[in-house]
Amino acid sequence: MARPLLPARPPLENATPDDLLRLARTPFTNALYRLHESASVADLRAALDLLWRQIDDPAGVLRAAADETDVTTFSRRRLREALDQIAAAFTLERARYYLDRLARAALETRTGAINDIDLNRWKEYDDILTDSLWLFDRRDASGAHHAGFWGNFVPQIPYQLMRRYTRRGDLVIDPFAGSGTTLIEGRRLGRPTIGVELNPMVAEQTRVTLAGEPDGRHVLCALEVGDSTTFDWRATLERYGFRSAQLAILHPPYHDIIRFSEDPRDLANAPSIDAFLARLGAVVERVTEVLDAGRYLALVLGDKYANGEWIPLGFLGMQEVLRHGFTLKSIVVKNFEQTTGKRSQKELWRYRALVGGFYVFKHEYIFIFRKA
Ligand SMILES: C[S@@+](CC[C@H](N)C(=O)[O-])C[C@H]1O[C@@H](n2cnc3c(N)ncnc32)[C@H](O)[C@@H]1O
Numbered sequence: 001m002a003r004p005l006l007p008a009r010p011p012l013e014n015a016t017p018d019d020l021l022r023l024a025r026t027p028f029t030n031a032l033y034r035l036h037e038s039a040s041v042a043d044l045r046a047a048l049d050l051l052w053r054q055i056d057d058p059a060g061v062l063r064a065a066a067d068e069t070d071v072t073t074f075s076r077r078r079l080r081e082a083l084d085q086i087a088a089a090f091t092l093e094r095a096r097y098y099l100d101r102l103a104r105a106a107l108e109t110r111t112g113a114i115n116d117i118d119l120n121r122w123k124e125y126d127d128i129l130t131d132s133l134w135l136f137d138r139r140d141a142s143g144a145h146h147a148g149f150w151g152n153f154v155p156q157i158p159y160q161l162m163r164r165y166t167r168r169g170d171l172v173i174d175p176f177a178g179s180g181t182t183l184i185e186g187r188r189l190g191r192p193t194i195g196v197e198l199n200p201m202v203a204e205q206t207r208v209t210l211a212g213e214p215d216g217r218h219v220l221c222a223l224e225v226g227d228s229t230t231f232d233w234r235a236t237l238e239r240y241g242f243r244s245a246q247l248a249i250l251h252p253p254y255h256d257i258i259r260f261s262e263d264p265r266d267l268a269n270a271p272s273i274d275a276f277l278a279r280l281g282a283v284v285e286r287v288t289e290v291l292d293a294g295r296y297l298a299l300v301l302g303d304k305y306a307n308g309e310w311i312p313l314g315f316l317g318m319q320e321v322l323r324h325g326f327t328l329k330s331i332v333v334k335n336f337e338q339t340t341g342k343r344s345q346k347e348l349w350r351y352r353a354l355v356g357g358f359y360v361f362k363h364e365y366i367f368i369f370r371k372a
Pocket of ligand 1: 149152153179182199227265268
């Protein structure tokens, strides 16, 4: 069964004021340390009950005043769960361990080098996927996102990638920008983005789309018209005041399964699979020049079917990237969206599959690489 659509925003950033508890940090952590002194588990449970009532009281002493700066913010549900976990402990020793962990979450932020995920609060990131099977039952169609561009990916893909592999302010580059899904997500998440699109008409429409997405975080969101196989990223980055990029998201045409333009430089118009892969390799090479070492590149690619044969384009593309000094970190399988065009042909494809002895594509890949 398909999972429900992910929450479009991270819980702490998108929570309504009712979901978020702004607590006065020092009084809150002092209250936790006082619980340490409980003489028995029963006393501790009674004290936790009282603590929750103080937390829950909008006028209570543990709530931060509007002008307070020593503040810690929790999602209401997660904090309740954390207190319940402490109350469920069978020994004081275990309960103290959980109390310390909660106090640490209030006092310290522990992030890694490549994202803003606070590892002291890792349970709060319900929205971040860590499994290799991504099932989305519908695309995120909020704001400027729309499904009108045939061949765009679901916004959840760049969302997941940026949340895992970038910090706020990191530069994300997309050499196959299309309708600008990556750029819209970057704008929302506070990640500057530069996209390149070959087709000037698509780029023009994308600029109109981008203008419809509120620019709340004031980050760069640039779209260049160009051929990514020869594109000069270094000069472009310099022009925008950047020295390097921290994430590259590549969503090329799946060779010729969708015709994007008449332009011979279009990867969809490569005369053979080998030519397609050579062009993909050229794009990877260009991008790699500006990607920081230790940072990530994601390739979103699906397979194709031709002359009675399943062509594993995804894995061939993966091999191509591996030739450019990357290590493979993950292969994610994502369910394939039914586009409007395909839906009408669904029955026909089922018939063809039964006759031809093959299976109808329902998945594509997201290959995740780290630059050595
Ligand atoms: C699969 S679509 C990308 C869709 C995009 N991820 C989105 O969500 O809208 C591939 C895009 O790459 C563009 N493209 C193909 N060859 C290119 C090239 N050599 N340089 C730059 N863009 C190219 C196509 O015009 C098309 O818009």
